[in-house]
Amino acid sequence: MGLITRLAARRTAVLVAEVPGWGYTRCTLEQRVRSRGWRLADSPADADLLVVCGEPGPRFAAAVELVWAQLPGPRSRVQALDPADVAAALDAAAGQLADEATQRQDAQDRPAGPAQGVPATDTSVGTDDAPGDGGADADARPPAWDDPHPGAVHEGEQGHHDTDPTQEHGDMDHGDMDHGDMDHGDMDHGDMDHGDMDHGDMDHGDMDHGDMDMPMPGGIPLAGGGGADQLPDPDQLDLDVLHVPLGPVLPHWPAGLLLHTTLQGELVVAARAEVLEAARTPPAGGSLHGTTAGRWDAAATLLAVAGWSDAATAAVRLRDAALTGPVPEREAQRLARRVRRSRLLRWSLRGVGVLPEGDAADRLGHWLSGSAHGAPITLTELADLVTGLDLATVRLVVASLDLDTSVREPVEVGAA
């Protein structure tokens, strides 16, 4: 193993895909990653290693495939189904990453060019999607903001999609697929999390109006107004309408949450939330939520999204301590004091995600002090709460709710 490989292995970046119900496995994973001196990745492009915690259902698995295709490589992918599996999984991954012959082979076998997209073995995506199917599906489905029971998507939509495996991807890729523009092979490879979803515009402008003179770089028409999707913009700007799914594989994000957003500029003008489920019932042992460890986990997530990595690390260490024994009281108090004293943080969180019992800053305060509070929030309410906000604020709001996606709604907010 060369010096470069050995050095690189010290900073392996890990992207975690947490299936709802496998919170303990994810926490153990994060702990192991830290103790190896590795770090968590911010996005697929940043990652060397993809770890799937739990057994994803078909739609979640398809999302994981898309994310996997976006890892730049050298890359490795492992699965951990139990906290006890984690160490062995990481050892295996480290071995794969250092195996230069395998990595070379992987690099050669992957499609070149930007649409690295979906591995050839995954036949359910791409050309199999007959145009007719996509179109029919699109017509049958009401737009997100008309959906009378967005929360019900949870069960209902899952079933609907399960009837036809090819449609799962229609939902993943949202915008483009729904509207039946199936000619552009690349389109399917859109970036789930990061909104190469610009292609969502496909449906609006050119295709529908038969205006084929416009240049279409990469098979994507130039951005234009949103047509039927366009909603009045608060700034009176006629901005592009993009359909961007947030999640389900996104760091510091509730497990399995898929938030379909319609963006105008950076504003979310419409949203619909659903949870991509596990393939089977998660292992016994209960949920992380509502426990002391869950409290610190929620605080760590919010601190990380608020851009205070140092305090987030401190909270994560307290969480890990809580998983194995009592929380060191002195450290817990020191962190709580430090966070509470930060005017900058309070100023950032004040007025974010306001619910009847308080805003994000209040909820963080509750997690830090361990005081009980809790109010149910449904996925519908979540979608309403984030509508009208900009992307960064949406991230703060979602992180401040500490959604427990492993239970059926109504979802409890905060520590119980």
Added chain:
Amino acid sequence: MTVTQVSAGWVPLAAALLLTVATAAAALDGVLAARSAGRPLSGGLLTPAAETARLFRQRRRTTIAADLPLQRIGGAGLLTAALLMVVVVPFGRWTVADMAVGVVWFNALDVLLWAALWLAGWGPNSVHPLVAGHRFLAQALSYELPLMFALTTPAVAAGSLRLGDLVAAQAGLWFMVWMPVAFVVFCAGVVAFSAWGPFSAALGSGAAGGVLAESAGVDRWLVTAGRYALLTAGSAFGVTAFLGGGHGPLLPAWLWVLVKTSLLLAVLVALRRRLPVVRPERLAVPAWLVVLPLVLLQLLVVSVVVVARG
């Protein structure tokens, strides 16, 4: 102390020096991160080497319909701007370019970063980088004017835009002592144009890595290294403009510059541990209503003193 312009042959050495100090800054950040994670500090020290190895071993990555030329111009822009910034900073008795408009040169380059970060976000044709690029612009609208007036203050006091003259004017008293507001605002400006610490909204975890969300391999390395280089160049300029440059007892002038730059840089690097990210949309109001008037007042006070002294 007079400053002489060295021949162009020394340019690679100046660049190597900048990158060395920037690497030390990255190592310091690694050590601080290791400490907060409860890991051995020696491991953190190797962070820049390990991250460089990792990224040089990684494949580059493109997205669908990416604007590659602009993305790469933007990505390389940070390191380029940092290298160009230090050419006017005197290293003791020597400088690479003894420009009569050194202060303006520095200012022009920091404005160039607006374009660099925005282009790096625009290029990938992806939502997170694009939004983050615009968020950087929103932040720039808040920090740029205060930074400009903070830069003007020492120039007014020295009656020159040449950095050598700025250093000479601080022979008796460092500018930091009688223009503290300008110094603090300048440091905040450096942190902001490096998209670092409290001003790193454009590259934060909360935005899936922001501008860097789609970048891998050497593209990511250039931006990451560029940020440390910018912090370093900004510190070196700050030392020259506010902390007396090479002035100091016993040690040779060049060593004083190096020591002061390292100290200021260490403070700026450590700032990241202490503070959460400031949201750009909330920054505008205090920046324009509080910071800008304060720094203008500072400029007025300095100007009055200069006139009174004749």
